[in-house]
Structure formats: C-alpha cells, structure tokens
Amino acid sequence: MKINLQTPIDYLKGVGPNRADLLRSELGIHTYQDLINLFPNRYIDKTQYYKINQLQRHGADVQITGEITSLKDVGTGRGKRLVAIFKDDTGIMELVWFRGHKWIRDSIKYGKKYVIFGKTNWFNGVFNMPHPEMELLEEHEKNLRSAMQPIYPSTEKLANKGISNRVLNKIMQQLFLETKGRFEETLSANLLSDLKLISKSKALFNIHFPENQTLLSQAQFRLKFEELFYIQLQLIIKNLIHKSKIKGYNFEHVGAYFNSFYQEHLPFDLTNAQKRVLREIRADLGSNAQMNRLLQGDVGSGKTIVALMSMLMALDNGFQACLMAPTAILSVQHYHGLKELCKSLNISIELLTGSTKTSDRNKIHEALENGDLNILIGTHALLEDKVKFKNLGLAVIDEQHRFGVAQRSKLWHKNTSPPHILIMTATPIPRTLAMSVYGDLDVSVIDELPPGRKNVKTVHRYDKNRLKVFKFIRDEIAKGRQIYIVYPLIQESEKMDYKDLMDGYESITREFPMPEYQISIVHGKMKPADKDFEMQRFVKGETQIMVATTVIEVGVNVPNASVMIIESAERFGLSQLHQLRGRVGRGAEQSYCILMTSHKLSEDSKTRLQTMVSTNDGFEIAEVDLKLRGPGDLMGTQQSGVLNLKIADVIKDKDILQHARHYAKVILKADPSLALPEHKVLRYTYGQLTKYKNIWNYIS
Numbered sequence: 001m002k003i004n005l006q007t008p009i010d011y012l013k014g015v016g017p018n019r020a021d022l023l024r025s026e027l028g029i030h031t032y033q034d035l036i037n038l039f040p041n042r043y044i045d046k047t048q049y050y051k052i053n054q055l056q057r058h059g060a061d062v063q064i065t066g067e068i069t070s071l072k073d074v075g076t077g078r079g080k081r082l083v084a085i086f087k088d089d090t091g092i093m094e095l096v097w098f099r100g101h102k103w104i105r106d107s108i109k110y111g112k113k114y115v116i117f118g119k120t121n122w123f124n125g126v127f128n129m130p131h132p133e134m135e136l137l138e139e140h141e142k143n144l145r146s147a148m149q150p151i152y153p154s155t156e157k158l159a160n161k162g163i164s165n166r167v168l169n170k171i172m173q174q175l176f177l178e179t180k181g182r183f184e185e186t187l188s189a190n191l192l193s194d195l196k197l198i199s200k201s202k203a204l205f206n207i208h209f210p211e212n213q214t215l216l217s218q219a220q221f222r223l224k225f226e227e228l229f230y231i232q233l234q235l236i237i238k239n240l241i242h243k244s245k246i247k248g249y250n251f252e253h254v255g256a257y258f259n260s261f262y263q264e265h266l267p268f269d270l271t272n273a274q275k276r277v278l279r280e281i282r283a284d285l286g287s288n289a290q291m292n293r294l295l296q297g298d299v300g301s302g303k304t305i306v307a308l309m310s311m312l313m314a315l316d317n318g319f320q321a322c323l324m325a326p327t328a329i330l331s332v333q334h335y336h337g338l339k340e341l342c343k344s345l346n347i348s349i350e351l352l353t354g355s356t357k358t359s360d361r362n363k364i365h366e367a368l369e370n371g372d373l374n375i376l377i378g379t380h381a382l383l384e385d386k387v388k389f390k391n392l393g394l395a396v397i398d399e400q401h402r403f404g405v406a407q408r409s410k411l412w413h414k415n416t417s418p419p420h421i422l423i424m425t426a427t428p429i430p431r432t433l434a435m436s437v438y439g440d441l442d443v444s445v446i447d448e449l450p451p452g453r454k455n456v457k458t459v460h461r462y463d464k465n466r467l468k469v470f471k472f473i474r475d476e477i478a479k480g481r482q483i484y485i486v487y488p489l490i491q492e493s494e495k496m497d498y499k500d501l502m503d504g505y506e507s508i509t510r511e512f513p514m515p516e517y518q519i520s521i522v523h524g525k526m527k528p529a530d531k532d533f534e535m536q537r538f539v540k541g542e543t544q545i546m547v548a549t550t551v552i553e554v555g556v557n558v559p560n561a562s563v564m565i566i567e568s569a570e571r572f573g574l575s576q577l578h579q580l581r582g583r584v585g586r587g588a589e590q591s592y593c594i595l596m597t598s599h600k601l602s603e604d605s606k607t608r609l610q611t612m613v614s615t616n617d618g619f620e621i622a623e624v625d626l627k628l629r630g631p632g633d634l635m636g637t638q639q640s641g642v643l644n645l646k647i648a649d650v651i652k653d654k655d656i657l658q659h660a661r662h663y664a665k666v667i668l669k670a671d672p673s674l675a676l677p678e679h680k681v682l683r684y685t686y687g688q689l690t691k692y693k694n695i696w697n698y699i700s
C-alpha cells in the first residue's frame with residue numbers, strides 16, 4: 001500500500017485495531033498526519049540520573065539507576081498490587097504495579113542494573129514509583145538516540161490503557177521509518193530564508209527526536225511560527241473578505257445631533273483616548289464597508305459616551321440605532337443614562353426587555369417600523385423576529401461575551417444590508433490575545449481613565465475582622481457614601497449561596513437598622529420589576545447599602561457608591577473581582593474594595609487576592625488571569641483557533657505571534673489572494689487547513 005499522510009493510523013505497523021481506536025478516541029488521531037502533529041509538551045533529559053536520597057517529596061519525573069532485590073504481593077481486592085524493592089547506592093524505594101503482575105514477575109532480572117523512569121510519590125514513609133518505565137541499563141545506553149526524551153500530552157491517561165509514552169515513541173519512530181521522514185514543505189522559500197527557519201522535515205524530526213538542544217529550539221520555533229502564521233492569515237483573510245464583500249452604509253454627514261451634543265450637552269471633556277476611538281469609529285462608518293469593531297476599555301473608562309456619540313452619527317445620517325445589553329438591569333440603566341444625556345436633543349429612545357408590557361411593546365414595534373423611534377435599548381429581546389427596524393444603521397452590543405457570535409449575526413438580518421456593529425467589552429483582553437482571538441474584528445482601546453479618578457484602595461480581610469469592616473461602613477455612610485455588599489452565586493451551589501445571601505442580608509439589617517439605614521437587595525430570583533425598583537432606589541440614593549449577588553457585576557454605574565465589599569472573595573475569578581471592583585471608584589471620591597475571605601485559601605486564591613490588592617490595571621489583571629486559567633477559559637476564545645493550538649502558546653509565544661501577524665499582513669498586502677508563484681505553497685497549505693477552496697474568488 002502506498003503511504004501518504006492521509007493514510008489511516010491503523011495501517012501503521014505496531015498500531016493495531018485496539019491502539020488505533022484508543023488513538024482516535026483519546027487523542028483524535030485518525031491519520032499519519034494527525035500523529036505527526038501530536039507534539040510533545042515537554043522533554044526529559046535522559047542523560048540525567050537521580051539518586052534515591054535526592055528525591056523530593058512532591059512528585060516529579062525522575063530517572064534512577066539501581067537494581068530490584070525482591071518482589072512481593074501486597075493488599076487485596078482493588079488495592080492488590082505487586083511491589084518491588086529497588087535500591088541504589090544511596091537508599092531504597094518501592095516500585096508498584098496494579099496490573100500486569102505476571103508479565104513483570106516473568107521478565108524481572110535480579111542482579112541486573114535497570115534504569116527506571118516515572119513520577120515518585122511519598123507513601124507510608126518510603127518513596128514509590130507506580131508503573132515505572134523500565135529498561136536494562138545496557139539496553140538504555142544502546143537505545144539512547146537523543147538526550148532529550150519527548151513526553152507526549154495525556155500519555156498518563158493512555159498508559160493505563162496500553163499506550164505508554166514509550167509505545168507512542170516507538171509508533172512515532174515507525175512513522176518516520178515508513179515515510180522516510182520526508183514531509184512536504186508548508187512555508188514559502190522567502191519566509192524560510194527571511195526568518196532563518198529550518199525545513200518542515202527537519203523540524204518534525206527534531207520535535208519528536210531532538211538531536212540536540214539547538215535543533216530542538218529551532219524546530220519549536222519553526223512549528224510555532226507556522227501554526228500562528230496560518231491562524232493570522234486566516235483571520236486577516238476573513239477580515240479582507242468581509243471588507244470587500246459586505247458593503248456598509250456610508251455615514252458621510254456629521255450633523256446636528258452629533259455637533260449639538262458635542263458642543264452643548266457633553267457633561268465633561270472627552271479623554272484623549274475617547275477622542276481617538278471616536279475618530280477610529282468615524283473613519284469606519286464613512287468607509288463604505290461594514291464596521292465590525294471591538295471597543296475595549298477597562299471598567300469605568302467611559303465606553304458609554306462613545307457608544308452614544310456613535311449612535312448620534314447614525315441618527316445624523318437618517319438611520320436608527322440600537323444598544324443591546326446582557327441583563328435587564330443594565331439595559332434599564334443604559335436607558336435612563338442615555339435619556340438623561342439626550343434630554344434636550346429631541347430624540348426618541350425606548351426600552352425593550354422581557355418584562356416590557358405587551359401594549360408598550362406593540363407601540364415600540366410600530367414606532368420602530370415606521371421610523372418614529374430613533375434609538376432602541378434592550379436585552380436580547382431586541383433579537384426577536386417581531387422587532388423590525390425601518391433602517392437600523394448601527395447596533396451597539398455591550399459585553400459581547402455574553403452574546404454568542406450567532407446572536408451577533410442575527411442583528412445583521414434585521415436589514416437588507418447589515419448594520420455597523422460596535423461591540424463594547426470591559427473584559428480587558430490582553431492585546432496579544434485580542435489580536436489572535438478577535439483578529440477578524442478591528443479593535444479600539446480606551447486606555448485612559450477620565451481625569452481625577454483615584455485608584456480603588458483594595459484590602460483583603462478575614463471574616464473574623466467583620467466588626468471592623470462594619471465600623472468602616474458606618475463611617476463611610478456618615479460621609480454620605482453608598483456601599484455594595486456582594487455574595488457569590490454559583491449554579492452548582494445555588495441553594496447554599498442563596499442561604500448565605502439571605503443570612504448576610506439579615507445580619508446586615510440587624511447591624512444597620514431602619515430607619516437610620518435603608519438597604520436594597522437584588523438577586524436573580526426576584527421579579528425583574530422588583531429588581532429594577534430596588535436598583536432604582538439605590539441609584540437615587542434612597543438606600544445606602546445594596547446587598548446583591550453578581551447580577552451587579554457588569555456595568556452598573558452609581559458614582560456615589562464608594563465601597564465594594566465582596567463576600568467569599570476567594571470564590572470569584574479574577575476578572576469577575578475586577579469587574580465588581582469597577583462598580584466603585586466611578587466618582588471623584590476615594591473608593592475602597594474589601595475582599596472578605598475565610599482563612600482557608602488555596603494558592604491560586606491567594607494569587608488572585610494579592611493581584612487585586614496590588615493593582616487596579618485591568619490589563620495586568622487579565623494577564624495574571626490568563627496565566628492562572630489558560631486562554632481556554634477566557635470568554636470568547638472558543639470562537640477562534642487559539643484554543644486548539646498544538647504547539648504555540650499565545651501568552652508565552654507572544655513575540656512569535658507578533659512576527660507571524662506581521663508577516664501575514666505584509667504578504668497579504670502585496671498579494672491578497674496568494675496568487676504569486678512564490679506563494680503557491682501558502683495558498684495550497686491554507687486550502688488544506690481551512691477547507692475553503694473558493695475563498696479566493698472573494699478577494700482578488
């Protein structure tokens with residue numbers, strides 16, 4: 001049979017039906033190509049040996065030489081195991097097998113030196129190593145092709161089912177044997193020479209069987225670059241197609257609404273960052289192409305005013321605009337806020353949420369269709385089919401990660417032509433990640449806070465200091481300030497969480513009795529109208545304390561609130577903590593955030609709390625968050641390829657990412673459809689990777 005990279009993995013010698021099934025189900029490896037792209041996630045230096053007396057208690061992978069002196073059966077039932085005593089010249093340890101006893105017994109050679117390799121545990125006063133990889137020392141030395149032994153991902157799981165790291169290694173060797181280690185080049189000659197990259201074949205060989213450290217590094221660099229390069233190519237191409245294919249409404253006028261608002265009604269001077277972002281948006285709106293822009297700005301950086309002024313540009317050109325927010329509370333708040341800002345502008349603004357009365361709803365539908373309504377604000381209720389605009393020119397989406405891409409595109413179909421789209425997010429996505437995740441959107445960043453803002457002073461307090469915290473609250477209220485107290489609410493432990501919230505509320509009402517103190521409470525189980533009522537009482541300053549679950553998290557704007565107390569802060573993620581803290585520090589007063597926790601804290605929780613205490617910078621916080629959780633968890637990343645990276649890491653390899661993006665841009669600028677002969681290989685590989693064979697029709 002003729003072997004090529006699409007050959008099913010079953011044909012590889014040494015694989016067989018069982019292993020093939022395992023490779024498919026556990027690692028998604030179907031073909032030779034898939035196997036070759038299974039990259040080791042680390043390497044162990046096989047020339048390094050440990051002595052038993054050097055072992056550390058926290059298990060690490062180690063390699064030790066020594067001999068087996070005895071074997072015995074221990075335990076019964078599921079705990080039954082075979083234990084070998086293994087010694088070197090510094091001490092003894094145990095090797096343990098839960099399966100394969102007979103095979104081990106039969107093959108052990110007493111008195112011979114072995115090299116064992118695996119993770120050590122500390123158990124009952126001795127070190128042990130479960131299911132070690134073992135080889136006679138003399139064999140080991142013969143077999144040692146390279147000092148660096150690759151360790152493949154998730155082989156621990158597979159080892160239990162019969163595919164150990166060593167087996168994978170052998171299978172990989174077989175693959176190189178059958179293919180003679182020759183693989184098609186997938187990057188252009190120019191790129192290879194400009195970046196001094198090694199060839200594909202050499203890179204693949206050295207990633208699996210590194211000849212030395214230098215070649216390994218070169219192989220890693222080349223493969224990471226390639227991976228990131230094709231993702232960037234894809235994102236930029238998507239963007240190009242979008243721009244050339246989808247015509248947008250052209251907003252050429254800057255008219256009365258915008259000018260009169262800017263000159264007469266703007267309550268403050270815009271920051272330079274706000275001005276810059278508005279210029280970027282204006283350029284898009286007048287470019288004939290449909291805008292798809294992500295507006296990033298830290299909490300409280302003033303995105304709302306930018307959204308409003310963009311909507312005014314739509315109105316000035318005879319179009320309608322809408323603003324969609326993820327929760328009813330936020331929609332209501334935007335509605336009141338924008339109404340206030342526009343009160344002397346003669347603009348009609350309405351609110352549409354799930355709880356809008358049918359009669360009002362009908363009126364809104366009508367006004368929307370005949371064009372009497374200029375701006376509609378609401379929740380995903382805006383997406384319903386019944387909601388029809390006369391001419392929607394701009395849709396602003398607040399907090400995009402709560403809406404899926406599918407919902408975003410639903411807005412498009414509200415018109416014959418898609419409206420311009422502005423997505424606002426306060427989740428500060430590190431630039432490198434934004435570039436790779438949102439590469440198909442244009443990104444604007446408000447990287448400056450309005451003047452006079454003071455950093456929110458953040459402290460961590462243990463529950464036992466609660467009385468002091470209460471005193472602090474009392475003092476702040478005496479100064480006329482308002483306080484948030486937030487409780488976690490996690491679906492899995494919802495019942496307990498509600499109980500904690502209600503207990504907390506009760507103890508606060510005892511501690512801060514009426515009539516001197518007024519307290520609001522808002523949580524997800526309340527009716528929307530009640531939530532709104534309580535929220536409004538707090539907004540108007542009728543209540544001094546707001547007890548809430550995380551419904552308060554995004555976007556709520558009460559500048560007079562100056563203290564945020566977060567209960568069980570260890571249970572919140574970093575970006576959530578930062579969002580919550582962003583609810584205070586929105587006015588000119590000094591604000592405070594108090595993170596309350598019990599004494600029991602995991603290492604990760606400690607890092608999160610320390611990060612919050614030490615910085616107010618959302619981008620810095622997002623970087624730490626990303627390190628703690630990995631990009632997979634970050635909202636929004638599911639939409640892009642970054643999650644499925646095989647070798648590169650958007651954080652650690654951000655320099656390579658930047659290179660990759662740069663080259664992708666330069667190449668596409670000169671040759672947008674990759675039609676030049678020297679780009680043939682890129683075009684071919686791109687087609688293989690993305691399966692978009694006809695894509696080029698749209699670009700050239």
Ligand SMILES: Nc1ncnc2c1ncn2[C@@H]1O[C@H](COP(=O)(O)OP(=O)(O)OP(=O)(O)O)[C@@H](O)[C@H]1O
Pocket residue numbers: 268269270271274297298299300301302303304305425426450451554555556557559582586
């Ligand atoms: N240039 C400015 N000068 C002074 N105050 C400003 C300026 N821009 C916005 N503000 C005020 O700052 C506060 C926060 O603005 P806004 O609500 O737009 O923030 P945001 O970016 O939407 O933040 P979040 O994501 O936290 O909701 C508001 O009270 C707003 O009026």
